[in-house]
């Protein structure tokens with residue numbers, strides 16, 4: 001394993017960086033998209049509810065690889081050329097946003113209905129009630145499952161390897177083929193993923209304890 | 213001037229007919245107590261007034277706004293019509309002071325200094341000024357309910373709705389809440405609609421008593437006439453039952 005690190009250090013580091021970059025971008029946008037669709041789904045407007053339900057069901061029930069391939073193969077055919085990294089990051093964002101939406105929605109629904117009713121009858125609009133009262137309370141319920149979603153997202157970023165995204169997994173495949181040492185290569189890759197996901201897991205657990 | 217006017221109002225929960233042809237007028241400054249057995253539609257009726265429940269037909273005018281008119285901005289009604297719930301519904305993520313100051317700040321854009329002064333005055337009024345920086349969960353039910361009333365009053369409403377405000381309270385807490393409600397009722401400009409089983413309160417404070425059963429208003433009478441002798445048979449039975457229960 002040490003040998004792999006010595007000989008292919010810069011490739012591994014590059015892949016490691018790409019994986020983090022893709023994860024951070026996807027996490028940021030998936031969180032925003034997921035929260036938006038979660039809120040749309042609990043709005044009183046039936047049409048918005050329907051739209052968000054369809055979005056969530058589509059992206060939750062198609063394999064990540066298929067979503068990514070659509071962006072990698074189909075989009076460049078008809079629209080613009082995008083790199084494997086971009087296609088993979090978009091695919092990962094959309095896919096994860098559907099799961100995050102479900103998580104956030106569950107969090108919103110676990111806030112006592114009386115909180116929203118209290119706020120509305122106090123004169124706040126639906127939006128203000130959400131922003132000042134319901135969402136801050138939902139946040140508490142959402143932290144633990146959201147932590148799992150984040151870890152899943154990072155692991156799922158290995159999808160980039162399929163579309164030449166030059167991420168950790170992709171570099172791993174290249175190094176394994178080049179060095180003919182698949183076992184130690186993939187062990188190195190595993191360790192590098194752990195370096196990202198374990199601290200995140202611990203941080204989320206810490207946050208959960210602090211909030212409760 | 214009517215503050216609230218129901219005309220042939222029908223309300224359904226899917227296929228269930230919850231309010232049947234409701235006709236009811238409540239004038240500015242009146243205090244009306246709404247009674248009836250559990251499941252008769254009291255909560256449903258009072259919640260239609262501030263749009264927490266929608267109605268399917270008829271006409272409902274509150275503070276001059278038609279609730280079935282699509283152009284009506286429901287928030288304009290809610291600004292002037294406060295509500296106090298059985299389970300208080302204080303903001304769990306805010307302190308007592310923040311609970312009272314939030315809506316005046318973001319809905320009425322009241323200046324911080326004035327906002328705080330008014331909030332503290334209200335806390336004095338309900339006897340809980342010393343609790344200002346606590347969270348709702350740190351207070352007893354009776355205290356929480358008085359805070360909920362103060363929160364509604366901070367909006368300087370024209371009308372207050374109470375849905376069984378003392379039903380979730382320990383008996384020794386009820387008196388303090390009723391006392392605050394009586395003080396509000398004495399202000400002749402405030403319109404109050406109160407769902408309650410507290411007949412002592414009704415007798416003392418209400419101008420009128422409305423009796424409901426199975427989604428229908430069976431009796432709407434002056435307080436005096438109602439307690440002397442309810443005209444409706446079921447109202448009479450109901451009254452006997454809760455009064456004997458109180459002793």
Ligand SMILES: Nc1ncnc2c1ncn2[C@@H]1O[C@H](COP(=O)(O)OP(=O)(O)O)[C@@H](O)[C@H]1O
Pocket residue numbers: 225228230248249250251252253254255256257
């Ligand atoms: N959200 C709802 N969906 C369906 N039925 C409801 C709902 N809320 C109340 N009901 C029904 O409407 C009737 C009146 O309820 P409610 O207004 O709560 O009565 P009360 O406050 O007088 O006890 C009851 O039969 C109740 O089961």
Ligand SMILES: [Mg+2]
Pocket residue numbers: 254255256376
């Ligand atoms: Mg009720």
